[in-house]
Amino acid sequence: MAQDYSHVKTILATDCGSTTTKAILIEKEGEEYRLKVRGEAPTTVEKPAEDVTRGVLNAVGEVEELSGRTLLKKVKVLHSGKGIKGGTDVYLSTSSAGGGLQMMVAGVVKSMTGESAQRAALGAGAIVMDVLASNDGRLGHEKIEAIRRLRPDMILLSGGIDGGTISHVVELAELIGAADPKPRFGSGYDLPVIYAGNKDARGNVKGSLEAKTDLYVVDNIRPVLERENLGPARHEIHNLFMEHVMAQAPGYSKLMEWTDEPIMPTPGAVGEIIQTIASTYGIEAIGVDIGGATTDVFSVFGGVFNRTVSANLGMSYSVSNVVAETGLPNIMRWVPFSVDERAIRDRVRNKMIRPTTIPQTLEDLIVEQAIAREALRLAFEQHKSLAVGLKGIQQQRTISDAFAQTATGGTLVNMMNLDMLVGSGGALSHAPRRAQAGLMLIDGFMPECVTFLAVDSIFMMPQLGVLSKVMPKAATQVFDRDCLVRLGSCVAPVGSGKEGSNCLHIEADFPGLGHISEDVKLGEMRLLPLPVGEKVRAKLDPARGFDLGAGKGDAREVTLEGGVVGVVLDCRGRPFQIPEDETKRVNAITGWLQNLDIYPKVF
Amino acid sequence: MRKLVVICVVITGALLISGCQEIDTEVSAVTVMDAPNDSGGGVVVAWPAPAGVKVDSFAIERLDPETGKYTPLTTVKGDETFLEDTGLTPNADYSYRVVANLADGKTTAVGEGAGRPTGEWFNFNRLNVLVGVVSFVVLVLVFISMARGGKELFVRKIAGLEAVDEAIGRATEMGKPILFVSGLGDASDIATIAAMTILAKVARKTAEYETPLIVPCRDPIVMMVEKEMVREAYTEVGRPDAFEEDSVFYVTDSQFGYVAAVDGIMLRERPATNFYMGAFYAESLILAETGAQTGAIQIAGTDRVTQFPFFITACDYTLMGEELYAATAYLGRDPLMLGSLKGQDWAKAVILVILIVGAILIALTGLGEVDTTWFARLFETVS
The missing domain is CATH 2.60.40.10 (Immunoglobulins)
Structure with missing residues (x-):
């Protein structure tokens, strides 16, 4: 039976990350929930402690000290109740310790049920290590070898619509059976396999896998090609994450007893809070978490939630891979001075082998933030390729479609409609100046029209995500007031033109600036200071050939919101082209950096 | 290339001399x-x-x-x-x-x-045609050489061809066959030949995906050619065992007898994907509408202009006119075909520009603004 959370006054939430365990305490003040204090301690999954609860107790202990509220009793989180002084009404937790949830998925056709299975796993907070499919071009023994080598925490098998192909699904099941896979944790247990494919093939799949794996059967994720049904598979993934993966990890069985709700995978929780915010405010939103090893991108467009994890894009362990994928010239294009290529490579390798180091000089910082821009850009490209409509569905045509026969499976990401872009992760949350985080987000995602930018102040989105499952209002309040650091609105006209020609005319009454009526040229970036919480109505008149959402060259009135950075006018055009000539490029970047007051020194 | 230019110069010189006798x-x-x-x-x-x-x-x-x-x-x-x-x-x-x-x-x-009347080696009245043909050949050769040199030649996306994989994938997920109708033309019809090349590509995919393929034919010669092409496609992807002799079969040469038979197949077998490629006449809408009713994804392609409206409205994707001919180059990415396709496209672009310029000049002539007879003479018989 669902618990009643209507009288909750105190909420304790922890996020057990790979390196640190973060605890937050939320309390009700009047009618509002607000963050009180935050504590942090090293995660203790690894030796010598090998018990995740030690780290939790340490982090909660810090919260206890800072808040003055008793939250621990002996070696346990204290729940409030009659006759108990202090304690918490609710205790929730997320976890990504030990590499989080690592899954393999399988489907008949890679771009159909394979992609649906991938979306189901990613949405549940997993890292998808590999996608097996009948048409992936690999031979049977190669697939078996991949399953044995990767050792996932669980496998999601899908394929075929209900009443569809049986032979292909059974073939995949036989391959998994032949691989005789073993889980990462708990050598004495069978690997959990979730079957979410053609219901007519259930008997055959059971025959192939029941004896060798811990098989769970749920509803088909693609009962018909025209519809996805990811809920049951995601729910089962969460259950199995708790029962198998978490239960086998050191100390988690104890932690599971303490929490009032099931422990969620960290990325799944972040996805929850992004979805909650998007639905609460009725907006289209993108969230990004750039970590050391991986970069997660979350998006909600048209009510459809998508999450992707770029497992090889990060700012420490995976930093070399970012350079390898994008190439040095792409990184160097963001740097406003010339640097020896070898020096850059040395910096990158040093960062990889010493992941906890931070830039010591301004040049180091600029190079690192250039890499972050490329990591964000690549992760977003990957996201756009997976956040797509369903493929292989029948279309209704009229004669007007003669010359515009759109294909199915187009990306759902429409930057023209994006309302909010939220960044998280060390590179963004801990940038020395907030404007640096703002510019990294703009350069990495290239927002269009009018987009509000924000960063997560102390990375509490996971805790708020798990809270949003049970108390969405409380989660939204804390997210809005304590989690978000508002950077400000970004105005970016879409279009291209001749360098130096007019791009945008803006008219508005800015507090402190008075009435402004300015022209911005193509290739320029400008900053208009507007404090946090302030809003202004502005008339934006794009030049001919440029679009701000009302059509090419058509003016519109919008509300611009302030932040710690202010309102950024990005008139570099979309698609963005950086000048190829070295002198012009350096001049352009220097101009942008100066106008936005990004770094203290002028190059 | 240099040899070709020398040969052209020599031939043109000889022709000029003969013309002046x-x-x-x-x-x-x-x-x-x-x-x-x-x-x-x-x-x-x-x-x-x-x-x-x-x-x-x-x-x-x-x-x-x-x-x-x-x-x-x-x-x-x-x-x-x-x-x-x-x-x-x-x-x-x-x-x-x-x-x-x-x-x-x-x-x-x-x-x-x-x-005494004598024949000339070269008709100078057609000098403009020679210039046009030589320019066209040079364009094609240049593009073929670029394609062979590894240059990525841009060919705009053709949704109907992009959707081939998706359509075959759909049939695979649904566990249903794919129906390929290569039209009512005979083996000498250019549209039928284009359809056959597309069939070869489709057959290669169905062999890879292990999805059944049904190819009913109206012409016995077309049937023989298509059967061999499908067999070869299955062999190429290493699945000769998966090829079924009866998958490509003759129905009848009666137009509506054939249509009735194909409609029957659609209703009985419920194929998930239907391809209509080649020459079609009055039966186009009957086929496409029946296919749409069965819920299949349909990709059509024909050079018969009168059938376009029926295919466009009843099918998911339609290859119109030359898109059908371009399919081979598009799907195969063979440098020879790709270069030819680009060369033809450029030649068409040049013709289009000439037509637009001509239309403008004619309009100006009508207004009495300019004398445009010099432009018209470029394309008239040279006297």
Whole structure:
């Protein structure tokens, strides 16, 4: 039976990350929930402690000290109740310790049920290590070898619509059976396999896998090609994450007893809070978490939630891979001075082998933030390729479609409609100046029209995500007031033109600036200071050939919101082209950096 | 490439020389010259206008070699001074006599002359065509050489061809067969040939995906060719065992008998994907509508303009006209085909530009702004 959370006054939430365990305490003040204090301690999954609860107790202990509220009793989180002084009404937790949830998925056709299975796993907070499919071009023994080598925490098998192909699904099941896979944790247990494919093939799949794996059967994720049904598979993934993966990890069985709700995978929780915010405010939103090893991108467009994890894009362990994928010239294009290529490579390798180091000089910082821009850009490209409509569905045509026969499976990401872009992760949350985080987000995602930018102040989105499952209002309040650091609105006209020609005319009454009526040229970036919480109505008149959402060259009135950075006018055009000539490029970047007051020194 | 240019220059030079050959004519008052730029079937008979008299008409007579007498050929007006006589035997001698009919009713002989019609190697009237063809060939060769050199040639996305994988994937997920109809044309029809090349690509995919393929044929020769192509496709992807002999079969050559049979297959087998490629006539809508009712994804392609509306509205994707011919290059990415496709596209672009410029010039001529006859002459017969 669902618990009643209507009288909750105190909420304790922890996020057990790979390196640190973060605890937050939320309390009700009047009618509002607000963050009180935050504590942090090293995660203790690894030796010598090998018990995740030690780290939790340490982090909660810090919260206890800072808040003055008793939250621990002996070696346990204290729940409030009659006759108990202090304690918490609710205790929730997320976890990504030990590499989080690592899954393999399988489907008949890679771009159909394979992609649906991938979306189901990613949405549940997993890292998808590999996608097996009948048409992936690999031979049977190669697939078996991949399953044995990767050792996932669980496998999601899908394929075929209900009443569809049986032979292909059974073939995949036989391959998994032949691989005789073993889980990462708990050598004495069978690997959990979730079957979410053609219901007519259930008997055959059971025959192939029941004896060798811990098989769970749920509803088909693609009962018909025209519809996805990811809920049951995601729910089962969460259950199995708790029962198998978490239960086998050191100390988690104890932690599971303490929490009032099931422990969620960290990325799944972040996805929850992004979805909650998007639905609460009725907006289209993108969230990004750039970590050391991986970069997660979350998006909600048209009510459809998508999450992707770029497992090889990060700012420490995976930093070399970012350079390898994008190439040095792409990184160097963001740097406003010339640097020896070898020096850059040395910096990158040093960062990889010493992941906890931070830039010591301004040049180091600029190079690192250039890499972050490329990591964000690549992760977003990957996201756009997976956040797509369903493929292989029948279309209704009229004669007007003669010359515009759109294909199915187009990306759902429409930057023209994006309302909010939220960044998280060390590179963004801990940038020395907030404007640096703002510019990294703009350069990495290239927002269009009018987009509000924000960063997560102390990375509490996971805790708020798990809270949003049970108390969405409380989660939204804390997210809005304590989690978000508002950077400000970004105005970016879409279009291209001749360098130096007019791009945008803006008219508005800015507090402190008075009435402004300015022209911005193509290739320029400008900053208009507007404090946090302030809003202004502005008339934006794009030049001919440029679009701000009302059509090419058509003016519109919008509300611009302030932040710690202010309102950024990005008139570099979309698609963005950086000048190829070295002198012009350096001049352009220097101009942008100066106008936005990004770094203290002028190059 | 350099060799080709040298050969072209030599041939063009030879042709120019042959075109300038002097004709064997007798010098007299009447001149008989070989008509230029023909295959040797005509001469031009020319005469001077008699001085001091008013001529009503000229009677031209030709010598009949059998009788040795002049027989009337034709009569022209008095202000004309030449005539082109055609339909002659090349390299035979012909003699002409011109008699002037005066206004006062009298006649006077203008003179006689003889000549021999000969054929020319090169028709200068068609010089503009040669320039066009050479430019086109050069364009194609340049693009083929670029494609072979590894340059990525941009070909715009054709949704219908992009969707082939998706359509086959759909059939695989649904566990249903794929139906391929290659039209009602015979093996000599260019649309049928294009359809066959697409079938080969589709068959390769169905072999990879292990999805059944059904190919009903209207023409026995087409059936034989398609059967071999499908067999080869299955062999190429290493699945000769998966090829079913009966998957490509003959139905009937009766138009509506064939359509009835294909509709029956659609309703019984419920294929998940239908391809209609080739030449189609009145049956296009019957096929496409039945397929749409069964819930199949349908990809059509035809060069029959009258069938476009039916396919566009009833199918998911339609390849229109030349998109069908471009399919082979698009799917195969063979440098030879890709280069040809690009060359043709550029040639079409040039023609389009000429048409637009011509239309503008004609409009300006109508307004009396400019003289545009020079432009029109570029595309007329050169005289």
